[in-house]
Amino acid sequence: MAVPKHGSKEVDSKTKRKAEETSEETMMTKNLVAQVGRKGGEFELVEREMPAPGAGEIRIKVLACGVCHSDAATKEGMFPFITFPRVPGHEVAGIVDEVGPGVTQWKKGDRVGAGWHGGHCFVCESCRRGDFVTCSNEQINGVTRDGGYAQYMIARHEAVARMPEALDAAEAGPLLCAGITTFNALRNSGAGPGDLVAVQGIGGLGHLGIQFGAKFGYRVVGIGRGPENEVLAKKLGAAKYIDSANTDAAQELQKLGGARVILATAPSAKAMSGLVSGLKPGGELLTIGVSGEPLEVSLAPLIMGKRRVQGWPSGTAMDSEDTLRFAEMTGVRAMIEKYPLAKANEAYARMMSGKAEFRVVLTM
Numbered sequence: 001m002a003v004p005k006h007g008s009k010e011v012d013s014k015t016k017r018k019a020e021e022t023s024e025e026t027m028m029t030k031n032l033v034a035q036v037g038r039k040g041g042e043f044e045l046v047e048r049e050m051p052a053p054g055a056g057e058i059r060i061k062v063l064a065c066g067v068c069h070s071d072a073a074t075k076e077g078m079f080p081f082i083t084f085p086r087v088p089g090h091e092v093a094g095i096v097d098e099v100g101p102g103v104t105q106w107k108k109g110d111r112v113g114a115g116w117h118g119g120h121c122f123v124c125e126s127c128r129r130g131d132f133v134t135c136s137n138e139q140i141n142g143v144t145r146d147g148g149y150a151q152y153m154i155a156r157h158e159a160v161a162r163m164p165e166a167l168d169a170a171e172a173g174p175l176l177c178a179g180i181t182t183f184n185a186l187r188n189s190g191a192g193p194g195d196l197v198a199v200q201g202i203g204g205l206g207h208l209g210i211q212f213g214a215k216f217g218y219r220v221v222g223i224g225r226g227p228e229n230e231v232l233a234k235k236l237g238a239a240k241y242i243d244s245a246n247t248d249a250a251q252e253l254q255k256l257g258g259a260r261v262i263l264a265t266a267p268s269a270k271a272m273s274g275l276v277s278g279l280k281p282g283g284e285l286l287t288i289g290v291s292g293e294p295l296e297v298s299l300a301p302l303i304m305g306k307r308r309v310q311g312w313p314s315g316t317a318m319d320s321e322d323t324l325r326f327a328e329m330t331g332v333r334a335m336i337e338k339y340p341l342a343k344a345n346e347a348y349a350r351m352m353s354g355k356a357e358f359r360v361v362l363t364m
């Protein structure tokens with residue numbers, strides 16, 4: 001439950017590393033995965049042949065994989081291009097187990113992470129402009145290719161982040177999606193030290209957003225529904241808490257001078273729509289929580305106050321690497337509940353219930 005302090009893992013890392021490598025040495029020939037066999041199906045534990053990395057790929061021995069709300073896209077077949085069976089999982093922490101032909105930057109034994117961005121083509125317009133995350137042929141771990149609900153997975157070499165020694169694999173998992181998304185959205189938002197930044201939603205994304213925001217030097221305001229999250233929000237680094245169930249959050253933000261940025265994480269377009277008037281002139285509603293409903297925004301205050309609404313995807317492997325390093329440096333950690341791979345159905349149901357505090361992680 002508690003957020004571990006920076007440096008507390010220092011002593012353990014050598015022992016941990018040894019344990020990770022020892023299990024790596026046992027010759028495995030099979031790969032146990034939790035796959036979705038058909039659209040809407042349950043997770044099935046299946047023993048597959050050990051996959052071999054192709055050109056430009058590496059094989060990762062998975063130590064932990066976060067269970068993300070976006071895994072519903074795979075399980076429920078929400079993208080038309082998903083084929084089944086498919087192994088979900090895009091919050092993968094592990095160690096390089098084997099490298100394929102042409103891979104020069106990774107070697108066996110490297111601690112690595114893999115996130116949503118699973119690879120890019122290098123030749124589309126976005127890639128030629130260096131904006132790999134909007135690649136029009138983007139690969140997605142656990143969606144277009146098998147992900148981390150497995151003992152082993154194959155990843156593209158350009159989509160792998162280096163994971164610091166001191167980070168526990170299970171704690172690192174969620175940083176590869178929920179972490180990078182909040183970290184990267186905020187660091188690209190234009191907010192600077194001392195700026196008022198509101199984080200709407202004290203959940204899987206929000207509890208990381210508050211921590212990162214506080215470490216970036218923002219004056220962070222947590223916005224949650226009900227009074228019960230106030231203590232936690234402040235413990236995570238929020239200077240102030242607004243209970244949106246009992247007050248008008250936008251008005252409360254205006255009393256504080258208006259927000260430079262509102263990071264909207266709770267998947268409710270309606271709740272986000274109501275927050276726009278809490279922005280100061282030039283402020284930005286930065287949305288990362290996905291909702292099926294459209295966002296409604298009054299145009300006059302948007303135009304007159306030069307306010308903006310922006311979305312943000314996660315980021316590339318380098319962004320993940322920055323996220324992991326920053327988390328190691330500053331003590332930002334995901335709060336997690338662990339389940340063994342064999343209990344993938346239970347873990348997924350727990351995540352979907354919205355009651356987990358706050359990220360569910362499978363351990364192998």
Ligand SMILES: [Zn+2]
Pocket residue numbers: 068069070071090116177178
């Ligand atoms: Zn995710």
Ligand SMILES: [Zn+2]
Pocket residue numbers: 120121122123124125126127128134135136137138
């Ligand atoms: Zn591309």
